[in-house]
Amino acid sequence: MIRAATLAALIALPMAAGAEPLALDFLPPNMGQSDICMPSDQRTRADDTKAEGGVGELTDEDRIRFLHRDIRTLMAEDADRHFDFVNALITRLAGLEEGFAGIDETLARIALHLSAARLDDLTARALVPQLRAQAGEMTNNQRMELAQFYMNGIGVAPDVAFAQDLIREAAYGGNARALLEIARMQTRGDLLEGWDAPLDLTVTMAFGGILGEMSPALCGRAEQIAQEYLKGEIVQRNPATALAWRRFAADMGGAEAAWRVVEYHLNAEADRKDNAELRRYLERAAELGLSLDAGQFGRLISAGVVTADELQTMLGYNFNQDDRRSRNSLIPWLDLVVNVDGMKPADDGFYMDYLRELAVMPTAPGLVFRELAREVLVRRGRWAGEAEALPLYEEAARRGDPEGMQVLAGMLVRYRDDPRQAMRAENLLQETVSRFGMTSSMERLDTLYRCQLNEAPLLGQADLWAVNLRAAGNAPVTISATDLVALDPFKDPETIAAIQSQALAGRSAPLAQQAQRVHSSPLSSDTALQLWAGRLERSDQALEVFAELEFELAASPAERALAVEFFRRVHLNNGVTTALDLAIALIEDNARDPQVADEILRLLTMAGNRGEGAAIRLKSRLLAASLLPGDYRASAEAVYQEFRDVIEARGDFLALVFAIPFLPADRVDDYIDRAVSLMNCGTKDADELGEAYALRGDPQGSWHWRRIALEFEGGHVLSKLRLSDDQMRLYRNGAAPGAAEVQARLLADGDASALERLFRLTADPDLPSYDAEAAAGHLLDALARPGIATAPWVLTGYRKADDAIRSAVAARIDMRAVYGHAARAGDPLAAHEYGMLLRREARGQADLAESLRWLRSAAEAGQDESMVELAFALGFGIGTLRDPTEAMGWLQRARTAGNPRANEMAALISVTGGQ
Numbered sequence: 001m002i003r004a005a006t007l008a009a010l011i012a013l014p015m016a017a018g019a020e021p022l023a024l025d026f027l028p029p030n031m032g033q034s035d036i037c038m039p040s041d042q043r044t045r046a047d048d049t050k051a052e053g054g055v056g057e058l059t060d061e062d063r064i065r066f067l068h069r070d071i072r073t074l075m076a077e078d079a080d081r082h083f084d085f086v087n088a089l090i091t092r093l094a095g096l097e098e099g100f101a102g103i104d105e106t107l108a109r110i111a112l113h114l115s116a117a118r119l120d121d122l123t124a125r126a127l128v129p130q131l132r133a134q135a136g137e138m139t140n141n142q143r144m145e146l147a148q149f150y151m152n153g154i155g156v157a158p159d160v161a162f163a164q165d166l167i168r169e170a171a172y173g174g175n176a177r178a179l180l181e182i183a184r185m186q187t188r189g190d191l192l193e194g195w196d197a198p199l200d201l202t203v204t205m206a207f208g209g210i211l212g213e214m215s216p217a218l219c220g221r222a223e224q225i226a227q228e229y230l231k232g233e234i235v236q237r238n239p240a241t242a243l244a245w246r247r248f249a250a251d252m253g254g255a256e257a258a259w260r261v262v263e264y265h266l267n268a269e270a271d272r273k274d275n276a277e278l279r280r281y282l283e284r285a286a287e288l289g290l291s292l293d294a295g296q297f298g299r300l301i302s303a304g305v306v307t308a309d310e311l312q313t314m315l316g317y318n319f320n321q322d323d324r325r326s327r328n329s330l331i332p333w334l335d336l337v338v339n340v341d342g343m344k345p346a347d348d349g350f351y352m353d354y355l356r357e358l359a360v361m362p363t364a365p366g367l368v369f370r371e372l373a374r375e376v377l378v379r380r381g382r383w384a385g386e387a388e389a390l391p392l393y394e395e396a397a398r399r400g401d402p403e404g405m406q407v408l409a410g411m412l413v414r415y416r417d418d419p420r421q422a423m424r425a426e427n428l429l430q431e432t433v434s435r436f437g438m439t440s441s442m443e444r445l446d447t448l449y450r451c452q453l454n455e456a457p458l459l460g461q462a463d464l465w466a467v468n469l470r471a472a473g474n475a476p477v478t479i480s481a482t483d484l485v486a487l488d489p490f491k492d493p494e495t496i497a498a499i500q501s502q503a504l505a506g507r508s509a510p511l512a513q514q515a516q517r518v519h520s521s522p523l524s525s526d527t528a529l530q531l532w533a534g535r536l537e538r539s540d541q542a543l544e545v546f547a548e549l550e551f552e553l554a555a556s557p558a559e560r561a562l563a564v565e566f567f568r569r570v571h572l573n574n575g576v577t578t579a580l581d582l583a584i585a586l587i588e589d590n591a592r593d594p595q596v597a598d599e600i601l602r603l604l605t606m607a608g609n610r611g612e613g614a615a616i617r618l619k620s621r622l623l624a625a626s627l628l629p630g631d632y633r634a635s636a637e638a639v640y641q642e643f644r645d646v647i648e649a650r651g652d653f654l655a656l657v658f659a660i661p662f663l664p665a666d667r668v669d670d671y672i673d674r675a676v677s678l679m680n681c682g683t684k685d686a687d688e689l690g691e692a693y694a695l696r697g698d699p700q701g702s703w704h705w706r707r708i709a710l711e712f713e714g715g716h717v718l719s720k721l722r723l724s725d726d727q728m729r730l731y732r733n734g735a736a737p738g739a740a741e742v743q744a745r746l747l748a749d750g751d752a753s754a755l756e757r758l759f760r761l762t763a764d765p766d767l768p769s770y771d772a773e774a775a776a777g778h779l780l781d782a783l784a785r786p787g788i789a790t791a792p793w794v795l796t797g798y799r800k801a802d803d804a805i806r807s808a809v810a811a812r813i814d815m816r817a818v819y820g821h822a823a824r825a826g827d828p829l830a831a832h833e834y835g836m837l838l839r840r841e842a843r844g845q846a847d848l849a850e851s852l853r854w855l856r857s858a859a860e861a862g863q864d865e866s867m868v869e870l871a872f873a874l875g876f877g878i879g880t881l882r883d884p885t886e887a888m889g890w891l892q893r894a895r896t897a898g899n900p901r902a903n904e905m906a907a908l909i910s911v912t913g914g915q
Contacts, residue, residue, distance in 0.1 A: 020187075021187070021232055021233060021234055021235050021236045021237070022183075022187070022199055022200060022203055022234060022235050022236065023235075023236050024200055024203055024204070024235050024236075025238070025241055026203070026204060026207045026225065026235070026241070027241065027244055028211075028222065028225075028244055028245050028247075028248035029248075031248075031251070031252070032251070033251045033252075034251070034252055034253060035252075035253035036214050036215070036216065036218055036219075036252045036253055037216050037217075037218055037219035037220075037249065037252050037253035037254045057350065058350040058353040058354055058357075060096050062350065062354065063096055063354060063357075064093065064096050064097045066351065066354045067089055067092060067093045067096070068093070070089060071086055071089050071090060071093070071108070074086050074089075075111065075112060075115040075116075076115070079112060079115035079116035079117075080116040080117065080118070082365065082367075083112065083116050083118070084363050085361075085363050085364065085365050085368075086112050087109065087112060087363075088361060088363040090105060090108045090109060090112065091105075092361075093105075093108075102134070103131065103134055103137065103138060103142055104142075106127055106130060106131055107131070107142065107145055109127060110122060110127050110128065110131075110149070110155060113125075113127070113155070114154070119154075119155065122154075122155040123155050123156070126156075127155060128146070128149045128150075128154065128155040128156040129156055131146050131149075132146065132150075132156075132162075135166070140169075140170035140173050140174075140175035140177070140178060141170075141175065141177055143166045143167075143169065143170045143175075143178075144166070144167065144170055144175065144177045144178055144181065146163075146166060147162075147163040147164075147166035147167050147170075147181075148163070149163075150162050150163040150166075151163035151164075164192055164193065167181055167182065167192065168182075168192060168193075168194050168195060171195065174205075174209050175209060176206045176207070176208075176209030176210040179202055179203075179205050179206030179209055180203075180206045180228075180234060182195055182202050183199060183202045183203045183206060183234050184233075184234060186199045186202060187199065187234065203234060203235060207225050207228075210224050210225055211225065218249070218252055219249035219250075219252055219253065219254030219256075219257055220254075222245045222246070222248055222249040222252070222254070222257065223245070223246070223249060223254075223256075223257060223260075225245050226241075226242040226243075226245040226246050226249075226260075227242070229241045229242040229245070230242045239264075243261065243264050246260045246261050246264070247261055247281075250281055250284055250285075251284075253288060254288070255285055255288035256337070258281045258282075258284040258285035258288060259281075259285045259337070259338060260335075261277070261278075261281040262278055262281050262282050262285060263336065263569075264332075265277060265278035266278070266565065266569065267329075267331055267332040285338075328519075328521070328522055328524055328529070329519060329529070330515060330518060330519045330524075330529040330530075330532055330533040330536070331519070331533075331566060333529050333530045333533035333534070334533050334536065334537050334543075335537055336537065336543075336569055336570070336572070336573040337572075337573055338572050338573070351375065352372065352375050352376070352379070355368060355371055355372040355375065356372065359372060364399075365399055365400075365401065366395070366396035366397065366398070366399035366400055366401025366404050367396070367401050367403070367404070368396075369392045369393070369395040369396040369399065369401070369404065370392070370393065370396040370401050370403055370404035370407065372392050373388075373389040373390075373392035373393045373396065373404070373407075374389075374407075376388050376389045376392065377389050380649070380650075381611065381646075381649030381650030382611065382649075382650045382651070382652070383648065383649055383650065383651070383674065384648075384649035384650065386411065389411075390408075390411060393407055393408040393411065394408065396408070397428065402432045402435070402436035402438050405428045405429075405431060405432050406428070406429065406432050406438065406440070406441055406444065408425075408428060409424075409425040409426075409428035409429045409432075409441075409444070410425070410444070410677055410678075411677065412424055412425040412428075413425050413448070413452050413673075413676065413677035414673045414674055414676075414677040415673070416452060416453060416454055416673065416676070416677075417454065417673070422453055422454075425448065426445070426448060429441045429444050429445050429448065430445065433445070439469065439472045439474035440474070442465045442466075442468050442469040442472065442474075443465075443469050443475070443476075445461075445462075445465040446462050446465040446466045446469065446681065447679070447680070447681035449461040449462035449465070450462035450681050450708065450711065450712075451676070451679060451681040451685075451686065451708055452676050452677070452679070452681075456708060457707070457708050457711045459711060462711075473498060473501065474502065475498075476502075476509065476510075477495060477498050477499050477502070477509075477510060477513065477726075478726065479495065479513070479726075480552075481516075481548075481549045481552035481553050482552075482553070484513055484516060484517065484549070485516065485517060485520045485553065487517070489736075490736055490737065490738050490739050490742070491736055492730070492736065493736050493737075494736075495726065496517075498510070499513050499514050499517070500514055503515075503535075506535075506539070508539050508541035508542040508545060509541075509542070509545050511535060511536060511539060511542040511545075512536065512542045512543070512544075512545035512546040512549060513545075513549070514532065515532040515533070515535070515536045515542070515546055516546060516549045516550075516553075518532045519532075520553070537573075540573070540574040540577055540578070541577075543570050543573065543574060543578075544570060544574060544577070544578050544581055546570075547563075547566055547567045547570040547578070547581070547585075548581060548585075550563045550566055550567070551563040551564070551567060551585050551588075560589060563585075564585060564586070564589050567581075567582050567585050568582065570582075576606050576607060576610060579603040579604070579606045579607040579615070580603070580604065580607040580612055580614055580615045580618075582603055583600045583603040583604050583607070583615070583618070584618070586599065586600050586603075587600060587622075597622075600622070601619065601622070603615075604616075604618055604619040604622075605619065608642075608643050608646065609643075609646055610646075610650065611646055611647065611649070611650035611651045611652050611655050612652060612654075612655065613647075613651060613652050613653060613654025613655030613656065613657065613658050614654050616639060616640075616643050616647070616654075616655055616658055617636075617654060617658050619639055620635050620636045620638075620639040620640075620658075621635075623635045623638070623639065624636070636658070636661075636662075637662055640658065640659055640662045643655070644659070647659045651674075652678060653675050653678040653679055653680075653685065653688075654688070656671045656672075656674050656675040656678070657675055657688045657689065657691075657692050659671060660672070660675075660692040660695065660696065661692070661695040661696065668696060672689070672692070672701075675688075675689065675692075676689070681712075682712065683709050683712055686705045686706075686708050686709040686712070687705070687709065689701075689705045690702045690703075690704075690705035690706050690709070693705065738768075738769060739761055739769060740758060740761045740762060740769040740771075740774075743757045743758040743761060744758060752785070752787075752788065755778055755781060755782055755785075755788065756782075756791070756793045758774075758778050759775055759778040759779060759782070759793070759797055760793075760797070762774040762775040762778060763775035763778075763797060763801050763802075763805055765802060772802070772804035772805045772808065773808060775801065775805045776804075776805050776808035776809050779794065779797065779798055779801075779805070779809050780809060780812055780813065782794050783809075783813060783818065789818065790818070790821070790822035790825075790827070790830060792829050792833075795819060795822065795829070795830060795833035795834075796833060798815060798837075799833055799836055799837050799840065815837070816837070816838075816841075819833060819834040819837050820834060822834070823835075823854055823857075828857070828858045828861035828862065828863045828866070829858070829863065831854045831855075831857045831858040831861070831863075831866075832854070832855065832858035832863050832865060832866040832869075834854045835850075835851045835852070835853075835854035835855035835857075835858065835866070835869070836851070836855070836869065838850050838851035838854065839851040839869075839873075839878070839879075842879075845879065847879075848873075848878055848879030848880075849879045849880065850879075851873070851878075851879055852870070852873050852878070852879040852880055855869050855870045855873065856870055859890060859893075862897070864893075864894045864897035864898070864899040864902075865899065865901075867890045867891070867893050867894040867897070867899065867902075868890075868891065868894050868899055868901050868902055868905050870887075870890050871886075871887040871888070871890040871891045871894070871905055871906075871909070872887075872905060872909075874886050874887035874890070875887035875888075875905075875908075875909035875912075876909070876912070884909055887909055888906060888909070891905055891906045891909075
């Protein structure tokens with residue numbers, strides 16, 4: 001069924017603020033082990049591979065699966081832009097999938113309208129009323145969708161009574177979704193007429209309904225229950241109960257659930273980690289064939305079974321994980337999967353047949369041709385598939401696809417010797433900026449003028465686009481891992497803002513950087529960790545960058561072991577795209593181990609077979625160091641011969657440059673042109689090209705790239721000083737607003753809560769923002785506001801403030817009267833503060849006795865801090881006769897309330913003559 005996430009977000013009924021989830025332990029039945037979740041025609045590993053894009057005949061089942069995925073993806077990406085095409089895909093799906101035409105088809109079109117924010121059009125087309133007329137034919141799940149429309153007035157006038165009738169009818173039919181909705185209503189205090197079951201029974205029935213019958217879908221339903229215990233919305237969050245349901249699903253034949261149990265123990269603290277269970281479910285996951293990520297249709301999955309031993313070797317998990325892992329981590333929130341790639345990529349797949357069918361649809365947008373061209377290049381190779389891909393990119397550009405136009409421009413740079421092609425590339429990039437607002441094309445235009453054109457460097461044009469890119473706030477943020485986590489919002493807010501904005505826009509490196517900042521902060525909430533983990537796991541590139549940051553930030557052997565373990569898990573999730581980076585991490589960690597060294601060569605070979613020049617070059621250097629000491633040239637040539645055909649078909653920039661010294665003279669220019677079309681305009685790539693010409697004995701070509709490199713901002717000087725261009729750019733640029741200035745601005749904008757923060761910033765002598773006069777002014781401001789005058793922070797703040805602040809306030813207002821008024825109003829906290837103020841400012845025995853009276857009043861009202869202070873007065877005879885026995889009684893009550901000072905005070909009274 002197509003149910004877009006946007007639809008769920010729009011129509012879900014959230015719990016009321018402050019509602020408490022139910023404390024309920026709904027545990028799975030004990031059924032032993034079986035393969036219920038595996039269908040009778042259990043797919044082999046090779047079948048899994050075939051489903052992910054291998055060879056074979058395209059069937060209607062495949063078409064339906066691809067259509068569901070594409071509709072969901074396009075709606076999430078930009079439903080308004082792709083509206084007509086998605087609408088056509090829904091029509092196509094209705095003609096293929098049995099049972100989809102009619103009600104489900106209408107629901108899918110409603111979801112499309114909601115995702116595209118075309119609410120007026122939805123109302124005008126009366127799609128929701130059409131569904132109401134078919135309510136008698138609906139399943140209970142469909143009735144629940146219709147109920148949400150009428151409950152919230154989506155596409156129709158609200159009709160709460162009708163919506164509740166639908167919910168109640170579905171609930172009496174045993175529908176788990178309806179029961180959960182009623183549970184949410186009960187948690188909010190909204191009672192459904194005609195439903196008298198208590199909350200715990202409603203939730204128990206809902207979970208029982210979710211579990212349902214013993215069928216292949218059982219494991220998916222068990223995961224739903226586990227998710228409820230992880231979300232903590234209806235039932236209290238309980239990872240242990242969620243784990244129990246995942247164990248149950250794994251025992252019933254769920255490969256993904258078995259892997260989730262493995263991940264739980266990989267993430268667990270030392271006191272919760274069970275290595276025996278980890279091994280058992282690792283074997284179970286391998287036995288069940290693991291769980292390939294169904295969303296990665298373009299991935300080149302190999303055939304063949306992965307054994308538990310092979311998986312353990314790939315994973316390399318750390319059995320001796322210590323207890324120093326930060327508990328405030330987003331890693332446990334990540335849902336990683338397993339993708340096992342072969343040593344060489346496949347060169348065809350029936351997903352391309354599916355795309356070719358879409359391409360003949362009248363409404364097919366340019367993105368279809370762009371995706372088809374991308375598949376061609378992935379499977380055939382960047383250069384071997386160019387002749388087939390170029391016309392497809394041309395069609396994508398003709399149909400107005402900006403991403404296709406951008407890629408086409410880059411491909412045309414290879415033919416820069418032809419002025420027409422160079423001008424076409426320039427025009428395409430400029431059009432993507434002016435017509436579609438693609439700021440990333442500004443960077444490509446800077447590269448084009450500064451490095452790629454034969455006439456480069458054209459500094460006037462290049463500098464113009466560099467300035468425009470910076471002004472757009474979309475320039476990439478280059479920052480080290482340690483600088484990233486040490487960024488101060490009151491010293492460098494612009495960098496933090498750039499990272500956050502680009503992360504929200506979905507750019508992979510900033511997404512990883514922002515996730516790392518949230519991950520490293522001890523103040524991050526579970527909600528923030530879960531949110532950024534969800535964003536992070538959707539991008540293989542961002543996960544890879546995050547793993548690199550984790551590795552760089554490891555500050556002890558134990559943390560390094562955990563970082564390597566996590567890197568291996570990301571590699572299993574991403575497949576071969578992360579092989580090179582994992583190999584680099586393993587070299588840094590423990591390349592002296594022969595087994596690790598063999599693994600590194602295997603990883604580099606896998607990456608090299610995809611045309612990754614860095615992997616090819618690194619393999620060459622490692623072999624030169626270990627097998628042919630001092631003879632790098634011979635080792636490099638041997639490795640070139642190993643990957644020669646791969647480089648010719650799919651080599652990236654570094655692969656092409658690596659090959660240049662070994663090419664015949666008539667092939668050099670073509671490889672240079674290919675490399676230039678792929679280069680980044682920085683000192684590294686310019687040096688690579690200059691070095692390639694030097695190795696060929698071509699001084700003119702080497703000088704050309706040296707001259708280009710001289711025009712890069714800052715040259716090499718800053719890197720030698722370990723400084724970045726961004727750091728230097730901030731020199732004397734004006735100090736960023738301090739914490740007090742930010743709060744003052746918020747207060748001026750009407751945020752009354754900023755007053756407390758302002759007072760704390762200016763009243764603490766240990767802070768650079770300390771200002772006694774300003775702090776006194778903030779307190780007087782608070783005392784003048786009826787809703788704040790007796791707030792706890794005001795009473796506590798004045799009492800604990802230094803003499804300068806207290807004197808300034810007392811000169812303007814009688815604070816004893818303020819405290820006395822608040823205490824006599826019956827507030828226990830105010831009574832405590834009044835008692836403490838009287839003690840501090842006591843002018844005689846009467847004030848101390850009065851202090852004791854108010855502290856006793858607060859203690860009797862349950863204030864544990866008052867109990868301790870009352871015991872102090874009784875134990876030492878402050879304002880009364882000494883009474884150590886009563887003092888100890890109050891301290892025992894304070895201990896029961898959990899006060900951390902109670903034991904210390906008891907010991908003090910005892911050694912000074914108490915009991």
